[in-house]
Amino acid sequence: MQNRKDEGDREMTATVYYDNDIDENVLRNKKIAVFGYGSQGHSQAQNLRDSGFQVAIGARPGKSWDKAVRDGFDVKSVKEAAEEADVMIMLLPDEKQPAVYYKEVEAGLKPGNAIAFAHGFNIHFKQIVPPDFVDVFMVAPKGPGHFCRREYLNGGGVPAFYAVQQDATGNAEKIALAWAKGLGAARAGVLKTTFKEETETDLFGEQAVLMGGMTHLIEAAFDTLVEAGYQPENAYFETCHEMKMLTDLIYENGLTGMRYSCSDTSKFGDFTVGPYIVDKGVKERMKKVLENIQSGKFARDWLLENKVGRPMFNALQEKENNSELERVGRELRKLMPFVKQGKKDSEDITANVAQ
Template sequence: MAVNIYTDKDADMSFLEGKTVGMIGYGSQGHAHALNLHDSGIKVMVGLYEGSASRQVARDAGLAVGSVAEVAKEAEIMMVAIPDHVQKDVYRDEIEPNLGPGKALMFAHGFTIHYQFVVPPPTVDVLMIAPKAPGHRMREHFVEQGIGVPCLLAVHQDATGNAKNIGLAYASGIGCARAGVLETTFKDETESDLFGEQSVLCGGVTALINLAFETLVERGYPPEIAYFECLHELKMIVDLIQQGGFNYMRYSVSDTAEYGDLTRGTRVVDDHVRENMNRVLDDIQSGAFAKEWMAECDEGRHNFLRLRQEARTSRIHEVGRGLREMMPWMNPREIE
């Protein structure tokens, strides 16, 4: 089923005029939203906890800053741009007591609303604007090229009758309507986003790379060669796919590579992988993953931190660290 796509011509900025937009958080997404809105002439106030290093950064950018509670009280529209696992407590303690009727509560990802970790009262609008790019890229495009990145719009609750109009005006203010605003639902955005992260973008691709690397090394090939073939060259392939899809990638590589792709790819990623992907999606749809993740955070994140440390000290990481030092033009970034 085709989705509705909106642009600047569909946005009426009067729905933001004379209103204060509260930006809860000033990280990757929060800073880009706040600064783009500010540059678009919208009054913005940033909500941060006392002692946050971002307070002075936001002030230096010309933005008003207050506590989350102060911003929730002052703003007619709020964008919650803090990590999923802290939203429940911040909402309960600081936003909900100051969430008067007729206000709009916005999210950059649907996780806490869809899984009901946050349940706003029926008297407020609840909607989502989710740019499909990291915040720094969104800001760069807006400032340097005057263009935007596509975003998703979803309305979960329309108390005022204007939730969609507010969302379109907001999308225009941050520059996303210059590229295109795709209409969706909190359910579809949340579940597809989690599935994409787990099956391909983060979980699937890192597991595939690591397994291919280990296979070559275990069969006697030098780790450095395995790193280049299984990890380093991936960016070139992904760039080609992003630019023109699978067809353009296959057109750009050698016939030998294309034949290997068409005849061997489904041997590696076969029906067993499809079954595993369906089980991953089942956990997402049922809420099992969301409950597991929130419980992990509530209980100290011990398993998460252990797995993170194991991944950061893996063999492919250690090999890659040395090779990346040979390529300073890539601006290597190492996380300890």
């Protein structure tokens, strides 16, 4: 366990655990059930199994069930898996978890069981309220499932957050840390947080930067160049394609490291024009976004959207998937076969866009 000082920098406030800090034996003889076999489900199940734990999959008949069987898992209905498990994790989409929990999981819970999550949404916003006789914890890897699996196989790991919401057995924190170690996350570092903090910061990061902020900044820049008469292909490379190289540099060495690899001309534009684009008004709107998350407004809007059949979501997704930026990008990527390497879901992505 470390509260270390970064070289030449500030002392870290987060508590960070690594492999040597964690005794995984508390989880060694437990029966584990993973509900859902999508991106996170397949990654967590396979990493835990390869770490020597007993893992079964709870799923419904269909593609996920068949894939889990092909991958060599014991696959059961969610209800059966819940009844047999000691420790289980909900890795279904957020909006589907409550119905599955109350219909197929809750009745099978026994004193001493533990139920886990990879995102705090349903616990924090009280869409799922487990009984007081079970442990409730979270292990949230900070990366997509396929990336977590790849790093594990390469001998590394993806950092993760962990939190304990309910400690009925007195061992909830030890079990959560053992789970994180089984995923390979403790090779990189496991940070202690709370369900509230993880949920609110995760939603904010997605909306303000990683998804909402980034995608719409790219689209606005692309449209500005095209509307000014520049070739769409040129605009795509300048505003979208090169983003990957820069984010890789940021991932490796931070903003300073990224800027080190760029020209002084680009840095001067960064320092002087960046604050003009992302001005005080942007920060004020970000504060409003955060307020909507903290108050539960975003959660209520998303839950309502699902209840009425997702009319807004489906319309917006159709619009975004078929924008000029996306159409141009799909054609250009056909000319760059190297881009497709490692993209295991390319066929699924194409099929989803076509629907």
